[in-house]
Amino acid sequence: MRRYGKHTDEDDIRTRPNRKGNRPRTSIRPKHEDAAEGMVLTVDRGRLTCLVEDRTVLAMKARELGRKAAVVGDRVALVGDLSGKKDTLARIVRIEERSSLLRRTADDDDPYERVVVANADQLAVVTALADPEPRPRLIDRCLVAAYDGGLEPLLVMTKSDLAPPDKLLELYGALDIPYVVTSRDELENGDAADRVREHLDGRITAFVGHSGVGKTTLVNALVPEDLRRTTGHVNAVTGRGRHTTTSALALPLTVTDGWVIDTPGVRSFGLAHIDPSRVIHAFPDLEPGTEGCPRACSHDEPDCALDAWVEEGHADPARLYSLRRLLATRERNEGD
Ligand SMILES: Nc1nc2c(ncn2[C@@H]2O[C@H](COP(=O)(O)OP(=O)(O)O)[C@@H](O)[C@H]2O)c(=O)[nH]1
Numbered sequence: 001m002r003r004y005g006k007h008t009d010e011d012d013i014r015t016r017p018n019r020k021g022n023r024p025r026t027s028i029r030p031k032h033e034d035a036a037e038g039m040v041l042t043v044d045r046g047r048l049t050c051l052v053e054d055r056t057v058l059a060m061k062a063r064e065l066g067r068k069a070a071v072v073g074d075r076v077a078l079v080g081d082l083s084g085k086k087d088t089l090a091r092i093v094r095i096e097e098r099s100s101l102l103r104r105t106a107d108d109d110d111p112y113e114r115v116v117v118a119n120a121d122q123l124a125v126v127t128a129l130a131d132p133e134p135r136p137r138l139i140d141r142c143l144v145a146a147y148d149g150g151l152e153p154l155l156v157m158t159k160s161d162l163a164p165p166d167k168l169l170e171l172y173g174a175l176d177i178p179y180v181v182t183s184r185d186e187l188e189n190g191d192a193a194d195r196v197r198e199h200l201d202g203r204i205t206a207f208v209g210h211s212g213v214g215k216t217t218l219v220n221a222l223v224p225e226d227l228r229r230t231t232g233h234v235n236a237v238t239g240r241g242r243h244t245t246t247s248a249l250a251l252p253l254t255v256t257d258g259w260v261i262d263t264p265g266v267r268s269f270g271l272a273h274i275d276p277s278r279v280i281h282a283f284p285d286l287e288p289g290t291e292g293c294p295r296a297c298s299h300d301e302p303d304c305a306l307d308a309w310v311e312e313g314h315a316d317p318a319r320l321y322s323l324r325r326l327l328a329t330r331e332r333n334e335g336d
């Protein structure tokens with residue numbers, strides 16, 4: 001919850017002159033000054049479970065929010081019954097500005113955007129090394145969504161007891177993404193959680209990946225059961241036998257002050273909404289080389305200035321190859 005300030009700080013700097021100006025305070029201050037702050041932990045058919053102080057409060061969107069949807073990770077302002085008691089329902093009257101936004105389009109032909117998670121700092125792209133087989137194109141698409149949405153990627157390769165990680169490590173080497181490899185044994189003796197946890201300290205991390213890759217298993221290993229219970233969703237997470245995650249769910253990491261967000265499996269990761277310039281931004285070594293590009297360059301066309309930039313030795317050709325591979329994933333909607 002301490003991250004409420006992160007981007008608000010910058011915003012304060014920008015908006016402060018207005019606030020000091022002679023406009024009446026009430027016209028620039030949002031309504032509901034007495035509203036409580038909360039964080040959306042999970043969403044289920046229009047009902048949002050929010051963390052308010054140390055309790056979970058069930059809420060729905062107030063009509064005044066219109067079509068704007070609150071999503072998991074959103075910081076919201078709530079009014080009404082905030083007791084969190086059974087059969088009470090609070091109202092969300094405001095969605096605070098987001099520091100990041102992980103979005104996917106349901107399908108590239110369908111421009112309707114589905115926001116997956118707000119305010120995450122990091123996107124853990126989880127892939128099994130076998131069962132199910134790795135799908136590099138899906139990984140690439142998740143990475144593009146991370147770069148576009150302002151999240152730092154982390155690669156988590158599970159099930160190394162079934163297959164080695166060498167091929168994937170080679171494929172992603174040039175992208176310089178931090179990664180963790182885990183196995184069944186390491187899940188059982190706690191090493192897997194320890195190693196992943198090193199990347200989670202003080203940050204909000206969303207876990208995405210194809211169904212069956214081990215996201216929920218990992219999240220459960222990371223978050224002790226009593227903490228999962230405080231969010232009121234222990235059954236959704238640890239239901240007997242195989243369970244299917246149906247909504248994203250934020251869970252706290254107490255010791256490290258971070259959060260992990262489990263998400264339902266994705267078969268594809270539609271990218272119709274992606275802006276290539278935001279993806280380039282994640283390649284600071286290549287970005288200056290785009291200055292000589294034609295307007296609205298796709299960075300994969302004959303006039304693209306990046307080829308010369310790399311030939312002149314300013315950047316590693318493998319980096320340009322990886323960037324183009326990522327940008328190309330926008331063109332076809334394939335999960336693998
Ligand atoms: N062999 C092996 N199986 C794993 C590992 N991690 C998870 N699994 C199994 O993979 C299956 C799917 O896991 P789950 O966490 O539900 O995947 P999710 O759909 O990504 O949430 C379960 O049967 C897990 O026990 C691993 O490291 N090795």
Ligand SMILES: [Mg+2]
Binds near residue numbers: 244
């Ligand atoms: Mg799951």
Ligand SMILES: [Zn+2]
Binds near residue numbers: 294300303
């Ligand atoms: Zn270009």
